[in-house]
Amino acid sequence: MRILKSSFVLLLILSFSATYAQYTEVINSNRPGVSESAFSVGTGVVQFEAGAFAVSEEHALANYEVSGFGLDFAIRYGLLFEQLELQLDGVYQNDTQTFTGTNIPTKNPRSNFRNFTIGAKYLVYDPYKNAEEAKPNIYSYHANRAFNWKSLIPAVSVFAGANIDSKANPYTAFGVEGVSPKIMLATQNNFNGGWVFVMNFIKDRIGTNQSDFQYILTLTHSFTPQWVVFGETQGIQSDFYADNIFRFGGAYLWTKDFQLDANIAFNTKDTPSIFNIAFGASYRLDFHKDKEIDNGTSAKDSKGDKRKKKKKKKKEDDFDS
Template sequence: MKTYLAIIICAIPAFVFGQYTDVINSNRPGASKSAYSVGVNVIQFEAGPYYIKENHVPLDYEISGGGVDFAARYGLIWEPLEIIVDGTFQGDTYSDSRSLIEDEYSRSNFKTLSVGAKYLLYDPYKNAHLDKPNLYSWKANNSFKWSRLIPAVSVYAGANYDTDLNPYTPQGIEGFSPKVEIMTQNNFVSGWVLIMNLSKNRIGMKDANDQDASDLQYIFTLTHSFGKKWVAFGEYQGIKSNFYADDLFRLGGAYLVSKNLQLDTAATFNIKDTPTVFSVNFGASYRIDFHKDKETQENDAFPTNNKAKKNKKSEGEYYKFGEDEDTAPTEYKMDN
């Protein structure tokens, strides 16, 4: 199962009956969102504390403190649909050294708080079982397929909520504002996964100076799994707005404790001094699983005695992505 932990950590689906997987699929520890949902009737909590330090050299101030990132995800009605509530709460000390007497004060508030829905528009693995192997060519079965470059694509629509006099947001904005996002995901062989997010936040909001208070963010996350329990990742996040702009880099990893519990850690930094940013976080993801496959639900409603038929794989059935049976490859494997 070479790609199994990439499935777990980056929410790569094991498609047999939709997006549900036998083990937890978490968006942590990076800032990006997977294109896939947690599965119908799955409730998932993802959270973790972090330490942060900033130093703005030209303006001669420092920020030191901590906070917590959190998310609650729920698979609702359809496999491609997911409801998400997420945000970041931070408390820190702001030290201004521009005068002879240093000015220092504490502050705290939500840096972000949003609720929305994500929907999978396109899944390149949905009909993978129809891609039958070539019985006459080993090369055709094992050569690179250009179709693997086509990503899964999801869209997100939701709303941000900001409070008045928030030190982490542009001055003068308050209340709800629209948020939209596009998420893509490529699941490559050998445990590599690429996720890309493009989002627009606080659409239409104006600050106290009647300037545009929205921001554009783009995130690229590359992960690689090592065995069944460990995964490492690297991430780039770009932020562009009139209030704040930055290029953030993250490195970290995660460990699968059980099928419903994951632990993770990551470090975030940038390469400028307006301000410099350094942050370390630790977190966990926990799943409460009430999911039932559609076929299982139908069998419960109309029980039969065809146990022998259940034990025999029908034509077109395949193993899960990243799952081995004897010498099964880490892609979908067809039964002859």
């Protein structure tokens, strides 16, 4: 289901007004989709994203069926800079592949990580950095409802990491094992009315027999501060596997640090056909601290306070004399 990511990648579930900085007052999760938002979780934040999904596949030409379950997870940590995020994520699957082309069906139990990746994401361009420019016009209702052309300029981040694949993995191409590079370009547009559009362009397992190119397009809409729905399409292309997967679902913000989600995933071909149901949750440990901003007046204020104290003491001495 969730072909390893964040992502968690994942998907940013936030309202338009909440994304002017990396750190947000509510959890910034890549769930319930598999795309990766352009923004990090913020410095001092440790975030856990995990889910479970049912596996159901049927291959018309190879005459096999697959049924089982899987677990996906991601750990995200904001380090040093607001723009930087470290990630560890993976997808583990356990299933039974049953070949039905013979009189006596043959079963092949399988289990392994479909993906296991460690890497870092960095925001290289943030169009929402200057929050003052995006403040509402309190004098014009129509001005606030008008389309903001600047919202067409997306936030852009880059990801670089490494896949770790075990030997004889049933979910990878023959000969794929060890460490291989993964890179990604992620963009994000935030539109008025709670709409968010995320695009990911990924080159995975570079230099191996399964060098995938993937794109993920995710559109999210928040009806209320708690409820969000999304639609997503994921394209995968390589010599080993090609597919186009669609996902639909939603998420509920239980508290500012805890989110629940659910989605379904399916494709439109029968080599193999895919239908998965997934449930998940996201939780963060928030140790974020805002940086103190020195506007250049602190030294002047300090000198001024000293002068006031000297004048007050001089008046007291004159009164005593």
